Amino acid sequence: MSLRQLLVLGSALLLAACAPLKPQEKPAEKRYSAAELLALQPAQFTWPATSTEGERALREAALADIRARIALPPGPERDAALPRLFDLVAQYNAELDAARPLLLEALPTLGQRDAETQRALLTAAHTLYPAEAAPLIWPLLPQLTASKPFAIAAYTLLQTEPGAAERLHAIVPQQFPTWADDARLTALVLRLRPSAAAQPPLPALLAAPLRPGFPVIVSLQRPGRQQMGLALVRAADGRFVRDAANRLFTSPQLALARTGLPGTITNGNTPQGVFTVVGAGTATNPNIGPTPYLHSKLPVEAKVAEFEHAELADTAEWSEAVYDSFLPESWRAWAPIKEAWLAGRAGRDELLVHGTTINPAYYTGSSYFPGTPQQGCLISNEDWDPATGRLLASRQLALAQTYAAASLRPDLAGYLIVVELPGEGAVQPAEAQKLVDAAGR
Known part of the structure; x- marks a missing residue:
C-alpha cells in the first residue's frame, strides 16, 4: 500500500473500532492457517503511516480536522x-x-x-x-x-x-x-454494590481445562487496566509454553481502552472472562496495521457451537450455565469473571488480539506507557522503522505464532481468558511464573 493510499484510507478510517471493516466495505481480508502464520517474518510487513513522514502527515491531517470542527x-x-x-x-x-x-x-x-x-x-x-x-x-x-x-x-x-x-x-x-x-x-x-468476597485462587483458573485439547491465551491484567498486563500461552496439552531454558513465555499486552469505561460499554476496556478464538486474519483498520490478529469472540457474539468448537446445532441457546461450564467450580460465583458474558449480552463484539501502528509517544508519561490504548481490544506493541515503515519486531506476531505452535490445530481454534491480578505496576514475569507453578502447569 502506498503512502498516498494509506492517507486516503486513514482519513476515512482514523476512528474505526478495533474490528476489521465490514465485508461490504472492503475486499475479503486475508485469513491464516496455523502453518501460514508460523511462516511469517516481521520484515514481510510494512505500514507507511508508521514512518516519520507518514505519521506526520496523518497527525497533521487529524489536527487540521480537530481545529476545523472546533471552529x-x-x-x-x-x-x-x-x-x-x-x-x-x-x-x-x-x-x-x-x-x-x-x-x-x-x-x-x-x-x-x-x-x-x-x-x-x-x-x-x-x-x-x-x-x-x-x-x-x-x-x-x-x-x-x-x-x-x-x-x-x-x-x-x-x-x-x-x-x-x-x-x-x-x-x-x-x-x-x-x-x-x-x-x-x-x-x-x-x-x-461490590461483593466483599475474595477473588478465588488464580491457579485454579489457570489450570482449568475449559475444553480439553485446545490452546488458551491467558491475559493477566491489573484492576483498572492502567498498567501493562502480560499474556501467557497454554498449549493444547494443558502445559504453559516455555522456551528451551524452561523460562515461561510471557508477552506484554494492554487491555485498556482510551475511554477507560467498563467492558460492557461500547469502546470500553477488554472485559474479564472467557472468549473463544476462531482463527487469525489481517485487518484493514489503520490503527491495527497489517500484522495478523487473533480473532477472539465473546459469548453470544459467537453462537454456542462456534464457541464450543463443536458440532452442535446453531439453535443451541446461550445461558449463564453454558458460560459457567467453561469455569472451574470455585470461580462460578465470582461476578467479575462474568463480565465477558455480560458484555456479549450487551452487544459488544469484534474485540481482537492485535498489534498497533499508533506511536507510543502520544502517551508518554502515562502509567501504561508504552501501551497504545484503542477501543477495547487486547493490544501488543510493535516496533516500526521510522525511515521505511517496515516492521522490525512484533510482540503481537510472537504471541500469535506461539499460540499457533501450541495449538496443533490448523484452524487455530482455542480460547482466551482475561483476568485481573491484584497488585501494583505492570504485571511481571515472576508473578506469572509463580501462578503457573502453583497451577502445576
Whole structure:
C-alpha cells in the first residue's frame, strides 16, 4: 500500500473500532492457517503511516480536522461534528482545552438528542473531562432513558464524586424497574454494590481445562487496566509454553481502552472472562496495521457451537450455565469473571488480539506507557522503522505464532481468558511464573 493510499484510507478510517471493516466495505481480508502464520517474518510487513513522514502527515491531517470542527459556529453542523471531534482529541491527546467548552455546552442538551449522540458525548465526558462534566450530568440523568448512555453517565460520576454510588444505587431501580434484564445495568449495579468476597485462587483458573485439547491465551491484567498486563500461552496439552531454558513465555499486552469505561460499554476496556478464538486474519483498520490478529469472540457474539468448537446445532441457546461450564467450580460465583458474558449480552463484539501502528509517544508519561490504548481490544506493541515503515519486531506476531505452535490445530481454534491480578505496576514475569507453578502447569 502506498503512502498516498494509506492517507486516503486513514482519513476515512482514523476512528474505526478495533474490528476489521465490514465485508461490504472492503475486499475479503486475508485469513491464516496455523502453518501460514508460523511462516511469517516481521520484515514481510510494512505500514507507511508508521514512518516519520507518514505519521506526520496523518497527525497533521487529524489536527487540521480537530481545529476545523472546533471552529464551526453553533448549529446542526457543529453538533454533528462533535462525536468525531472528541474521538480525535482523545486519540491524539491534542487540543483538549480548546475542545472542552464545546462539550460542556452540549451536555445539558443531551436529553433532546438520540441515544447514539448521548453515548458519544458522554463517553467524551468520561474520557476527557469527568470533573468538569459531573455537575452537568446529575440533572441530566432522568432524561437518559436508554441504558447505555445512563450507564456511561453513572460511571463518570463514580470516578469523580465520593458518595455517588449510594445515590445511583437508589436511582437505577426507580428509573429502570427491569434493570436486572439489562446486561449493562446489571454490570453497573454490581459496581455500585461490590461483593466483599475474595477473588478465588488464580491457579485454579489457570489450570482449568475449559475444553480439553485446545490452546488458551491467558491475559493477566491489573484492576483498572492502567498498567501493562502480560499474556501467557497454554498449549493444547494443558502445559504453559516455555522456551528451551524452561523460562515461561510471557508477552506484554494492554487491555485498556482510551475511554477507560467498563467492558460492557461500547469502546470500553477488554472485559474479564472467557472468549473463544476462531482463527487469525489481517485487518484493514489503520490503527491495527497489517500484522495478523487473533480473532477472539465473546459469548453470544459467537453462537454456542462456534464457541464450543463443536458440532452442535446453531439453535443451541446461550445461558449463564453454558458460560459457567467453561469455569472451574470455585470461580462460578465470582461476578467479575462474568463480565465477558455480560458484555456479549450487551452487544459488544469484534474485540481482537492485535498489534498497533499508533506511536507510543502520544502517551508518554502515562502509567501504561508504552501501551497504545484503542477501543477495547487486547493490544501488543510493535516496533516500526521510522525511515521505511517496515516492521522490525512484533510482540503481537510472537504471541500469535506461539499460540499457533501450541495449538496443533490448523484452524487455530482455542480460547482466551482475561483476568485481573491484584497488585501494583505492570504485571511481571515472576508473578506469572509463580501462578503457573502453583497451577502445576
